[in-house]
């Protein structure tokens with residue numbers, strides 16, 4: 001038989017997860033010189049693009065243009081998409097091993113990190129990730145309810161997801177109406193009674209996780225004024241020291257934060273309070289179990305032996321009235337059955353993308369990972385490109401040494417026949433492109449980039465009946 005990676009014996013790769021990282025891995029595989037590679041991408045939803053579709057905020061349309069590049073990759077004749085096929089439910093890792101030389105898990109981080117304080121699960125307290133998935137029309141979150149009759153909301157954490165959530169709560173209906181926000185979310189937010197939003201950071205301005213454009217944007221909203229307390233914006237000695245070596249973006253970030261100290265109330269209907277050096281220690285409920293307040297402790301900064309700047313509690317407490325809370329303290333990966341997983345980090349056990357046997361620490365032949373499920377939920381979309389490249393580099397090195405899985409049926413038709421049996425309602429990329437065209441057409445009529453279909457049945461009808 002001819003070597004793997006040739007015309008008569010192509011390298012057969014399965015990529016699991018159709019988010020940015022999956023596409024970057026496919027793109028880099030197709031770039032390999034003198035290698036014939038066939039990529040099958042599996043995705044549990046009918047739609048590709050992962051967090052670009054269901055995570056990026058609706059008012060950040062420009063960021064979504066990266067999907068053009070993904071469509072280009074998908075147009076490669078050696079690429080196939082198996083959407084609406086759930087690994088662990090419709091098919092298993094053992095099934096994939098029957099068909100592929102190499103498997104790459106790019107499933108991202110699908111849940112949230114837990115906040116362990118009393119009252120964290122009271123009515124009215126939600127992971128921010130659920131609110132994000134809901135307003136972005138993720139089919140699994142369409143029926144979630146958020147009580148927008150409340151006047152005061154708090155977002156715990158000051159990463160970019162917290163910024164997104166705070167902005168969406170504060171945008172005017174007019175601002176939202178020109179985006180691709182889910183129709184039901186637009187309707188719910190149109191009637192929102194939220195007037196005050198607190199964003200709560202446990203460390204100081206110099207350590208804020210959000211990025212500079214995001215904090216600037218909070219100060220430019222049509223319907224909300226932003227406020228920062230003077231004593232919280234002031235840098236302590238540790239932060240001042242940090243700023244001496246900080247990059248320009250961080251310095252600018254701190255300048256912007258400090259400029260908000262001087263803001264005055266205007267006629268804008270909503271107020272956004274960006275707080276620093278505070279940690280929620282308890283969510284307080286009424287008799288019905290509904291949140292009515294949050295107890296906060298003031299923090300101070302300290303430096304660990306390794307130089308990291310951390311926060312610790314002081315003995316000063318305060319209470320703020322809130323009826324709605326979004327816990328935005330980071331995403332977390334979920335395990336895939338049959339793939340070694342590090343539960344405390346929420347990542348697949350790996351080294352540079354090679355999946356490792358947790359006992360022997362030896363690579364599991366033919367299995368790889370990239371993106372958030374490899375390194376944890378950090379960085380912007382583009383960060384996943386070099387990450388995927390690193391993994392593909394390992395895949396190529398292993399192939400050169402003959403360290404690949406030996407599938408019993410390395411052929412395309414066998415996969416199609418098998419998947420059709422397991423999931424007759426699978427989606428091809430052509431199906432997706434029909435849905436995409438229909439969404440854009442609906443959007444054009446309303447002056448929006450697209451109107452999203454939010455149920456799998458709707459998408460199936462559009463793809464298969466047209």
Ligand code: NAP
Nearest residue numbers: 157158159160161162202203209328329330331377378379
């Ligand atoms: P993140 O950037 O890691 O921020 C998490 C936030 O939660 C931090 O402020 C962190 O504070 C805080 N936190 C963690 N544990 C806490 C606790 N026990 N109590 C109070 N606060 C706590 O995570 P993310 O916002 O989910 O974003 C994930 C990634 O996606 C990031 O890399 C982000 O930049 C990216 N993203 C980018 C965009 C964009 O480019 N526009 C939009 C959305 C997301 P400490 O810093 O003190 O740990």
